[in-house]
Amino acid sequence: MSKIKDLLAKKGSDVWSVGPAHSVYQAIEMMALKGVGALTVLSDDGQLVGIISERDYARNVILQGKSSKDTQVSEIMTRNVVYIEPTHAVDEAMALMTARRIRHLPVIADEKLSGMISMGDLVKSIIDEQSHVIDQLERYIKGETAGIGS
Numbered sequence: 001m002s003k004i005k006d007l008l009a010k011k012g013s014d015v016w017s018v019g020p021a022h023s024v025y026q027a028i029e030m031m032a033l034k035g036v037g038a039l040t041v042l043s044d045d046g047q048l049v050g051i052i053s054e055r056d057y058a059r060n061v062i063l064q065g066k067s068s069k070d071t072q073v074s075e076i077m078t079r080n081v082v083y084i085e086p087t088h089a090v091d092e093a094m095a096l097m098t099a100r101r102i103r104h105l106p107v108i109a110d111e112k113l114s115g116m117i118s119m120g121d122l123v124k125s126i127i128d129e130q131s132h133v134i135d136q137l138e139r140y141i142k143g144e145t146a147g148i149g150s
């Protein structure tokens with residue numbers, strides 16, 4: 001089973017972030033620009049102080065009739081951030097997301113933010129791995145290889 005570090009090696013370790021005092025509008029603008037659904041929230045000294053996702057915007061701004069330009073990220077972000085380490089397996093990350101009902105996990109190595117993975121990244125990695133196993137099995141059945149792992 002692939003590890004989170006293998007997944008990051010392929011997709012890159014970019015992490016898009018905002019500050020707690022930024023407006024929610026600025027956060028949504030950055031999500032749209034970068035094509036992501038969540039941003040880490042970093043304090044001025046670079047500490048991870050929260051995470052904000054499109055779901056926070058939908059539930060805590062739109063549904064509350066608030067204005068995204070007059071609402072600060074700190075007002076709607078989730079402060080207790082669930083994260084994973086690069087040495088963990090892809091299926092452990094999937095289990096964590098499912099149990100906590102979240103779709104994004106910052107990756108932290110040696111107390112340093114070193115990537116961000118989404119549910120979509122995990123699904124893609126699992127499908128790629130399964131396709132590889134199917135391909136190996138087909139070759140094995142046809143007598144082209146010695147089997148899985150060869």
Ligand code: AMP
Nearest residue numbers: 051053055078080081082102103104105
């Ligand atoms: P999501 O499903 O990732 O869009 O997020 C759903 C809710 O969980 C939102 O309130 C997010 O702020 C929160 N959330 C998302 N990812 C995390 C995370 N890694 N740790 C803590 N909360 C999170």
